[in-house]
Amino acid sequence: MDIRQLKYFVAIVDCGSLSKAAERLCVAQPSLSQQVANLEGELKSQLLLRSHQGVQPTEAGRALYLRARDVLRQVEEIPLAVQVKGTESGQVAIGLPTSVAVVFALPLYEYVRRHYPGIRLHIVEGMSGYLAELMANGRLDMAILFREAETRGIAVQPLFEENLYVFGEIDGIGAGADVPLRRLADVPLVLPSAANGLRLLIERAFAREGIEPKVVADIDSLPTMLAIARQGGGVTLVSSDAFGRSADQHLIHRLVEPEISRAVALCVPNALPTSAASLAIQKTVEQLVAELVESGVWAGVLPGRSAPRSRR
Numbered sequence: 304m305d306i307r308q309l310k311y312f313v314a315i316v317d318c319g320s321l322s323k324a325a326e327r328l329c330v331a332q333p334s335l336s337q338q339v340a341n342l343e344g345e346l347k348s349q350l351l352l353r354s355h356q357g358v359q360p361t362e363a364g365r366a367l368y369l370r371a372r373d374v375l376r377q378v379e380e381i382p383l384a385v386q387v388k389g390t391e392s393g394q395v396a397i398g399l400p401t402s403v404a405v406v407f408a409l410p411l412y413e414y415v416r417r418h419y420p421g422i423r424l425h426i427v428e429g430m431s432g433y434l435a436e437l438m439a440n441g442r443l444d445m446a447i448l449f450r451e452a453e454t455r456g457i458a459v460q461p462l463f464e465e466n467l468y469v470f471g472e473i474d475g476i477g478a479g480a481d482v483p484l485r486r487l488a489d490v491p492l493v494l495p496s497a498a499n500g501l502r503l504l505i506e507r508a509f510a511r512e513g514i515e516p517k518v519v520a521d522i523d524s525l526p527t528m529l530a531i532a533r534q535g536g537g538v539t540l541v542s543s544d545a546f547g548r549s550a551d552q553h554l555i556h557r558l559v560e561p562e563i564s565r566a567v568a569l570c571v572p573n574a575l576p577t578s579a580a581s582l583a584i585q586k587t588v589e590q591l592v593a594e595l596v597e598s599g600v601w602a603g604v605l606p607g608r609s610a611p612r613s614r615r
Contacts, residue, residue, distance in 0.1 A: 304345055306378060309371040311338050312350070316368045320357040342367075369441040392421030393580040397588070398434030398446030399426060401525040402542045403567070406601050407447070407592070414591055415584065422580045430523050432499050438572055444581045447588070449500050451566035460569045460585075462592045463601070467505075467563040469556040470529060471538030478553035483560040488514045493528050493537040496521040501565070505540055508563045 311328060315335065318324040325332040343350050350364035360368055376394060399408055408426055415424045427434065427443060434446045438457075453459045469482045473490055476482055487509075494516070495502045502521075509516045519537055522528045528539040533551060540558065569588050571577070577585075595601040 304342065306375070308338050308342055309374055311335055312342060312364075313368060313371050313375060315339065315351070315358060316360050316364070319359070323357075372441050391419050391580045391583040393578055394423045394425055395445075395578075395580050395584045396425040396427060396443045397584060398437060398443045398448075399428050400431045400434065400447065400449070401428055403447050404428045406595065410591060410595065411588070414587055418587070419580070419583055422583065424584070430495065430499060430525070431501070432523075435570075438570065441572070444577075445569060445571045445585060445588070448568060448570045449565045450568055450570065456572055456574050458571045458573045460571075460589060462567050462569055462589065463596050464564050464566050465542045467540045467558050467565070468543050469538060469558050470541055470551075470554055471532035472535055472554060473538060473556070476556065480556060481559045482556040484508060484512055484558060484563075485514060485560070487516070487538070489517055491519040491537040492516050493520045493522050493531050493539050494518055495528075496523050499523065501540075504563060504565055508561065512561075 311324070311330070314328055315321060315324040318327060321332055321335055321339075324330075325335050328335070339351060346363070346367070348363035349361050350367060351358045352361055379394060397411075404426070408428070412424060412426070415422055427437065429437075431446075431448050434443065435448055437443045438446050447462065450459060451461060469487070473482060473486065476486070494505060497503070506516060520531070522531065522539075525541065528541070531537050532539050532554065540563070543555075569585065569592075571581075571585060592601070
């Protein structure tokens with residue numbers, strides 16, 4: 304087993320296809336298949352399940368994938384460690400939901416560049432469910448997610464709690480006026496799909512009020528939901544900072560009676576050892592978020608209730 308074989312295997316799993324991986328790596332597909340066969344022979348385990356839709360790792364393949372990514376990352380960090388001897392160095396991947404990235408991505412980047420020049424930050428933006436999946440697959444070192452309870456293999460550090468706002472035009476509701484939840488009973492809603500934690504939170508709030516949300520589209524894209532609402536195609540429910548610093552203030556309504564809030568936390572896998580660079584970014588996230596909340600830059604949120612960390 305060598306570094307090249309590990310690199311090839313990781314690329315195959317990432318692409319979900321031998322042909323796509325061969326194209327990305329500029330390697331002939333038969334050669335790639337032979338490398339996988341050699342790995343399976345050496346490890347005496349089947350690593351990939353092949354089908355017309357592509358390839359998926361077996362349980363053994365998934366274990367190899369997670370370890371191989373860790374090894375490849377350490378190899379990539381060697382030049383940085385040599386160049387910035389004695390300081391935190393290496394690549395750290397963090398996932399940010401779009402509504403969080405609007406406020407936090409730029410300050411985080413600027414802080415890391417200024418205080419940790421040896422760390423190469425990899426920011427991945429997306430829906431929280433997608434980020435949780437990437438973290439579970441070992442492709443993120445940490446992610447800011449909407450959760451408050453620790454789960455198996457994930458340590459959770461609360462950051463703040465945020466209230467949801469209504470975004471869009473509602474007949475009979477003036478610009479910027481508060482909107483009681485019951486007022487949304489017959490309003491067309493565009494919301495994330497049922498697999499998204501926000502959708503579950505909203506449906507539970509409606510159920511407690513004894514009303515049914517009128518969902519007209521399942522949209523797993525924050526920019527698309529906001530665009531639809533701007534065009535009058537429906538109304539959506541999002542956090543206060545999801546809009547950015549836009550000129551759509553007349554479309555933003557505070558949700559009341561009841562308010563809907565959700566916990567926002569820094570989530571970190573605890574199955575693998577944590578590098579000094581990753582620990583530095585964890586501390587930076589907690590410190591920077593606290594400063595932004597306290598200063599009012601991160602509007603419409605309250606500091607999170609602290610909770611004990613999982614032992615690593």
